[in-house]
Amino acid sequence: MPPSIPAPSIRVPIESLSQPSFSQFGTVIQNPAHTAPSRQPPPQETPKPESANQGTALKFLDVTLPTNLYHLAPSRRPARPVVNMFVCAPRDLRPHEPSSSMPSSWGDIDLDDDDEEEEEEGGGASGLAGLRGGSKRRDLFDVHILERHPYTTQTFIPMGLGVNEKHTQYLVIVAPTLPASQSHSHDRKDLRPPPYPLPSRPKKRNSLKDIFARARPSPYTNSTSPPSTTTTPHASSSLAPLHPSQRPKGPGLPDLRNIRAFIANGTQAVTYGPGTWHAPMVVIGDRPIDFVVVQFANGVGGEDCQEVVLKKGEGKEEGVVVCVDRDWGGRVVVKAGPGARRVRAKLIQSLVPSAQTLPSRPLANMNDDSGTTT
Numbered sequence: 001m002p003p004s005i006p007a008p009s010i011r012v013p014i015e016s017l018s019q020p021s022f023s024q025f026g027t028v029i030q031n032p033a034h035t036a037p038s039r040q041p042p043p044q045e046t047p048k049p050e051s052a053n054q055g056t057a058l059k060f061l062d063v064t065l066p067t068n069l070y071h072l073a074p075s076r077r078p079a080r081p082v083v084n085m086f087v088c089a090p091r092d093l094r095p096h097e098p099s100s101s102m103p104s105s106w107g108d109i110d111l112d113d114d115d116e117e118e119e120e121e122g123g124g125a126s127g128l129a130g131l132r133g134g135s136k137r138r139d140l141f142d143v144h145i146l147e148r149h150p151y152t153t154q155t156f157i158p159m160g161l162g163v164n165e166k167h168t169q170y171l172v173i174v175a176p177t178l179p180a181s182q183s184h185s186h187d188r189k190d191l192r193p194p195p196y197p198l199p200s201r202p203k204k205r206n207s208l209k210d211i212f213a214r215a216r217p218s219p220y221t222n223s224t225s226p227p228s229t230t231t232t233p234h235a236s237s238s239l240a241p242l243h244p245s246q247r248p249k250g251p252g253l254p255d256l257r258n259i260r261a262f263i264a265n266g267t268q269a270v271t272y273g274p275g276t277w278h279a280p281m282v283v284i285g286d287r288p289i290d291f292v293v294v295q296f297a298n299g300v301g302g303e304d305c306q307e308v309v310l311k312k313g314e315g316k317e318e319g320v321v322v323c324v325d326r327d328w329g330g331r332v333v334v335k336a337g338p339g340a341r342r343v344r345a346k347l348i349q350s351l352v353p354s355a356q357t358l359p360s361r362p363l364a365n366m367n368d369d370s371g372t373t374t
Contacts, residue, residue, distance in 0.1 A: 002307035007319035009101040013336035017262035025174040027064040029269035064271040068296045069151040079298040096138035143320040147307045152296040161266025166331040168285030172262040175254035175277040249275030
């Protein structure tokens with residue numbers, strides 16, 4: 001059974017998946033022709049195609065970079081490329097209901113825009129009641145577990161989804177990694193070790209030859225310094241050329257206060273960087289999705305995959321929840337975007353006129369929703 005960690009009561013809006021917004025966590029693989037202009041990366045980062053197959057194809061080079069960092073693993077056991085297939089069924093969602101959970105700090109949830117849309121579509125209602133009873137379907141997905149692969153990238157390639165597929169999509173749920181110093185409670189009553197400390201390698205006993213090899217040069221000669229006993233390049237120098245998302249993240253726990261959720265369509269594959277905390281793939285819609293998954297593995301369980309269970313706080317209604325809103329056609333509605341920081345103030349302002357629909361709770365205490373501090 002994976003170790004469990006306390007989770008804050010937080011509701012996460014859905015963002016649109018694009019390379020600029022996802023770059024902290026990995027790579028989005030997509031034909032640039034299918035990318036909206038507003039979501040394309042800067043011109044200097046846009047891949048340039050080459051002509052291939054006698055001029056009948058375009059070839060985009062290095063759309064994602066598989067990374068093998070198993071030389072940093074404690075066992076030093078070498079890894080091999082692995083290609084698997086996951087057939088992921090649609091997830092169970094629960095109906096939307098009001099909650100005192102804090103909104104995520106990502107995105108910009110504007111309830112007023114939703115009210116206007118409801119009136120235009122004939123809902124004729126206003127406020128939170130209108131949103132619940134209007135034309136959109138509103139559901140919730142509870143995030144119960146996160147996992148990571150500390151020493152390898154992991155690429156998910158969906159198969160069988162069309163460009164305009166509306167009834168089946170998938171969620172990409174990711175979280176940054178906390179510094180190791182913030183990954184466990186500093187309370188003396190909580191003496192639990194971190195769930196995944198870095199294992200210590202057995203200490204090698206030095207022979208007399210090793211001891212004398214490291215001795216200082218004789219002051220009476222011009223001897224050079226003793227040769228270095230290491231034959232492998234320093235880890236930091238070997239990692240320097242890597243993009244930040246491809247570098248190891250350390251032993252820290254997921255930063256649940258900054259967890260994010262992206263909606264992906266049939267034209268997009270995604271690569272998680274090494275050590276990126278993510279939820280198992282979440283399919284939203286009518287039918288399963290077949291994913292081809294490419295990664296490295298060495299067969300050592302704690303080095304190939306690490307998991308943590310998210311436990312809601314004592315007395316809390318819910319833990320980490322993703323808000324899944326869909327239109328009449330079944331397409332997931334994007335409710336947030338990077339750079340929009342006004343969500344807390346706007347949501348509180350929208351909730352105040354309809355406070356009677358929510359459990360009585362002072363607004364001053366809305367920040368106290370977590371069993372841990374990050």
